[in-house]
Ligand SMILES: Nc1ncnc2c1ncn2[C@@H]1O[C@H](C[S@+](CC[C@H]([NH3+])C(=O)[O-])CC(=O)[O-])[C@@H](O)[C@H]1O
């Protein structure tokens with residue numbers, strides 16, 4: 427398959443429709459996420475490194491909101507513990523269908539993967555050593571986030587980790603402006619026009635709700651996680667590791 431460039435928001439739109447992970451997004455997703463999220467490739471590689479360190483023998487590793495399975499493939503390549511498997515979940519049928527093709531194409535590894543088309547809020551989390559929420563929590567309505575984080579905590583073994591990557595917000599307007607402008611400069615440098623940037627921003631407004639780092643850290647701590655470490659940040663994108 428030819429690599430398709432994201433031009434979804436390139437032409438002026440008559441009406442703004444909320445952003446959706448449909449066939450059009452799936453077809454350009456690797457290009458879209460790479461050009462939109464600073465450090466995405468580095469985050470994916472390091473999810474494999476973290477999973478290799480924290481995966482426990484005989485446990486499950488979860489990739490919640492797996493999209494095309496980039497984090498799953500990275501973990502599958504690195505995990506060396508015996509009797510581990512990966513459960514990858516996404517509720518977009520189009521994403522999962524393409525994700526399954528990519529998974530089948532990837533060289534077979536010792537770690538089995540099950541891809542499930544389901545809402546991550548309804549999937550049981552049990553006997554887990556590694557749980558990944560790589561830019562997924564931001565799409566869950568804020569009021570429902572504490573329950574999901576608490577369920578993940580309950581399903582983790584002691585010493586297990588949650589890797590949480592998110593677009594973040596800043597409570598001080600000047601800092602919000604600073605990081606948002608730099609993110610837009612990053613997108614412009616990757617070939618997006620001002621129109622594409624602003625149309626996508628409007629489409630995401632009701633769907634993707636970033637919170638501050640402090641808000642994430644407090645929620646993780648109140649769920650019971652013993653430590654929360656920010657291991658990556660570039661502009662308004664960050665990734666944390668929370669250890670049970
Ligand atoms: N309630 C839900 N249940 C299941 N899936 C959901 C839900 N809500 C959203 N999704 C799914 O979460 C994914 C978010 S993308 C993750 C990138 C990936 N992790 C990556 O490492 O490449 C992030 C982004 O595009 O900014 C989409 O595939 C949605 O269908």
Ligand SMILES: O=C(O)C(=O)Cc1ccccc1
Nearest residue numbers: 458459462463593626627630
């Ligand atoms: O594109 C953006 O502005 C983002 O904030 C990141 C993103 C990347 C891919 C899908 C949805 C949001």
